[in-house]
Amino acid sequence: MTSTSMQINCADIKNRAERDWIGIMKKNEKRRMRIFSGALSIMLTAAAAGAMPVLAEETGKDWGEYKMDNDGYGYLTANFPDQFTSEYIIEENSVSVVQKTEALMLTLNEEEKKELLQADGYWRGIPRVGIPEIVFYEAENKTPAPGAASVFASYDEENAVVYGKAAAQTVKVSGANAIESDALNAGEEKSAPDEALENAVTTALNQNGIITGLSKKFCDKNVDGMSQEEIDTAVGNILTCIGEAGYFGMVQISRDGLAAIDSDAPETIKLALDGEKDPEAEKTSAAAGAVLLKNENKTLPLKQAPEMQVTSEDTMTETAAEGTSILYIASNEKALSKEQQNFLTEKISAAKAENKKVILVLATSQAIDIEKWAGDCDAILEVWQSIEDESGLIASLLSGETIPGGRLTTAWSDTDAAWNAGYGLSYTQFSYEFVSAEPASENEEDYGLDVTVKVTNTGKLPGADTVQIYTEDGERKTLSAVKKTEVLQAGEEREMVIHISQRGLGTLKDGEWTVQEGNRKLFIAHNAEDETVEAEVEIKAAKSGVSLQAEAPQSAEAGEPFDVKVNTPINVISLQMMDAEGNVYQPVDVLKENMGDSIQFTYTLKIDQAGKAQINIFTTTPEGLSESAAAQVEVEIQ
Numbered sequence: 001m002t003s004t005s006m007q008i009n010c011a012d013i014k015n016r017a018e019r020d021w022i023g024i025m026k027k028n029e030k031r032r033m034r035i036f037s038g039a040l041s042i043m044l045t046a047a048a049a050g051a052m053p054v055l056a057e058e059t060g061k062d063w064g065e066y067k068m069d070n071d072g073y074g075y076l077t078a079n080f081p082d083q084f085t086s087e088y089i090i091e092e093n094s095v096s097v098v099q100k101t102e103a104l105m106l107t108l109n110e111e112e113k114k115e116l117l118q119a120d121g122y123w124r125g126i127p128r129v130g131i132p133e134i135v136f137y138e139a140e141n142k143t144p145a146p147g148a149a150s151v152f153a154s155y156d157e158e159n160a161v162v163y164g165k166a167a168a169q170t171v172k173v174s175g176a177n178a179i180e181s182d183a184l185n186a187g188e189e190k191s192a193p194d195e196a197l198e199n200a201v202t203t204a205l206n207q208n209g210i211i212t213g214l215s216k217k218f219c220d221k222n223v224d225g226m227s228q229e230e231i232d233t234a235v236g237n238i239l240t241c242i243g244e245a246g247y248f249g250m251v252q253i254s255r256d257g258l259a260a261i262d263s264d265a266p267e268t269i270k271l272a273l274d275g276e277k278d279p280e281a282e283k284t285s286a287a288a289g290a291v292l293l294k295n296e297n298k299t300l301p302l303k304q305a306p307e308m309q310v311t312s313e314d315t316m317t318e319t320a321a322e323g324t325s326i327l328y329i330a331s332n333e334k335a336l337s338k339e340q341q342n343f344l345t346e347k348i349s350a351a352k353a354e355n356k357k358v359i360l361v362l363a364t365s366q367a368i369d370i371e372k373w374a375g376d377c378d379a380i381l382e383v384w385q386s387i388e389d390e391s392g393l394i395a396s397l398l399s400g401e402t403i404p405g406g407r408l409t410t411a412w413s414d415t416d417a418a419w420n421a422g423y424g425l426s427y428t429q430f431s432y433e434f435v436s437a438e439p440a441s442e443n444e445e446d447y448g449l450d451v452t453v454k455v456t457n458t459g460k461l462p463g464a465d466t467v468q469i470y471t472e473d474g475e476r477k478t479l480s481a482v483k484k485t486e487v488l489q490a491g492e493e494r495e496m497v498i499h500i501s502q503r504g505l506g507t508l509k510d511g512e513w514t515v516q517e518g519n520r521k522l523f524i525a526h527n528a529e530d531e532t533v534e535a536e537v538e539i540k541a542a543k544s545g546v547s548l549q550a551e552a553p554q555s556a557e558a559g560e561p562f563d564v565k566v567n568t569p570i571n572v573i574s575l576q577m578m579d580a581e582g583n584v585y586q587p588v589d590v591l592k593e594n595m596g597d598s599i600q601f602t603y604t605l606k607i608d609q610a611g612k613a614q615i616n617i618f619t620t621t622p623e624g625l626s627e628s629a630a631a632q633v634e635v636e637i638q
Contacts, residue, residue, distance in 0.1 A: 147385030150289030153406035301400025428459030
């Protein structure tokens with residue numbers, strides 16, 4: 001199942017829902033947020049799986065051309081046009097996103113809404129309205145494909161898409177249709193590159209039929225004390241946001257208003273387990289995120305590939321060649337177990353006694369404390385959580401057949417010996433030269449910088465590098481942009497343009513993104529502490545408010561759909577269109593497309609009343625809904 005052509009941004013959905021929800025959170029905030037998050041999970045599930053029903057228990061509701069009739073079973077069901085001979089109703093021909101949301105809220109009773117907030121690895125769904133079951137992906141000490149820590153360490157959007165597709169297939173063949181959002185968390189305070197990677201991953205997962213944006217731990221079974229109005233408000237906002245984001249794909253509904261299932265079956269819809277895993281894609285993605293932490297005296301790459309067989313054990317010793325000992329540690333914890341500590345101490349001591357080089361391979365999900373043993377290791381390689389062919393991956397990385405391309409996303413300790421954020425070695429070396437920095441757009445509402453950098457492979461082996469650009473505002477240094485080079489041969493140099501968005505030029509202060517104008521320092525670096533290449537650039541902040549470019553036809557037929565196209569700055573999450581009296585125009589369809597430095601919205605409207613229609617366009621940004629219209633168009637309805 002595919003969605004519309006937009007790039008889905010789960011972070012935007014969650015942020016908007018949280019803003020709407022905070023307004024009614026006055027007490028018991030912690031418990032209520034758990035309930036809100038559970039509702040978010042369920043609604044994301046229904047939307048991503050395309051299971052948005054069109055049912056209602058309320059009589060007298062005008063649903064436009066789709067009238068609601070009593071089905072004889074106590075429910076009211078839509079009387080869809082005769083051309084729909086199948087039970088499946090394609091989105092483009094269905095009622096609007098808002099109508100689907102309203103219908104679902106009217107259909108679910110209080111007990112069903114409470115049931116939506118209960119899950120423990122499996123959630124039954126609501127069969128009668130076509131909401132599917134959720135089966136969370138479960139695998140002990142494993143995550144799908146190479147693992148989210150690996151993809152973030154790659155700092156590569158293309159690799160994030162590869163990861164997302166591979167992860168989707170892994171989840172599908174396991175029999176699941178959902179993955180916890182915690183695995184996609186790059187950190188509490190994300191940089192612009194972090195958000196781009198997260199969006200790429202969630203887009204690839206969603207487009208391949210896997211539900212994201214949910215977490216089992218937020219599904220709270222205790223909903224006592226939570227008013228129905230509060231739950232409905234949160235769920236309604238979430239559903240509307242999801243619909244505007246283009247999640248709705250296909251709606252399944254029985255013409256008699258009931259799900260055609262066996263009474264013992266727990267689901268109405270179950271995602272097909274189509275497709276097969278792609279081991280090579282997984283391996284490529286994992287190698288791009290593998291981080292070479294240490295490589296004394298060019299210990300790596302090995303001249304001869306080791307014959308390795310990684311088992312389910314969390315420790316392993318392998319001899320690659322005479323005079324070299326390879327140690328393997330796997331862990332999901334922040335610290336090594338007592339057994340693992342003893343293992344390292346014993347094996348490293350034995351290797352040093354025989355004058356052997358020690359190579360430590362880590363397969364962890366996060367930073368782990370190995371400071372006690374790091375000094376005695378000649379090389380340290382982090383491959384993060386494993387893929388199925390972990391042995392082949394490690395052997396190819398150690399031999400140089402593939403190149404570790406990852407960089408750390410956080411510092412690995414508070415000591416002076418720590419590896420900094422952005423740190424990661426290569427089998428060759430690179431130098432940088434600042435060439436220029438030019439405004440990326442003449443539109444000051446979306447001001448950015450295009451920085452040209454010359455990168456030279458100064459080593460003796462081919463390799464690719466991760467060029468990082470940091471900006472400084474006098475108080476702190478922020479990672480503003482990252483770009484991977486292509487593979488450069490020894491001695492080869494190449495110029496590359498790295499774009500810094502308006503958001504990348506800002507920093508988070510008091511909960512808001514702000515941009516400090518004026519001349520500021522810019523660093524082209526190998527990691528967060530590297531200040532070898534420094535330049536001074538002029539930074540401009542975006543103008544206050546949001547300026548839009550909107551276009552609509554001069555006239556349209558009454559009751560017939562027409563498109564209003566709006567081009568907005570990148571920080572706009574959604575739009576709201578109102579008439580002169582403040583009544584909201586409910587869209588028939590919404591398309592949101594990321595154009596790079598801007599967002600293009602296409603709102604399909606249908607107005608029944610003849611006359612001149614004034615359409616006032618309001619925006620929702622991270623700061624909330626605009627108080628005044630950012631643009632206005634007029635259409636003559638005939």
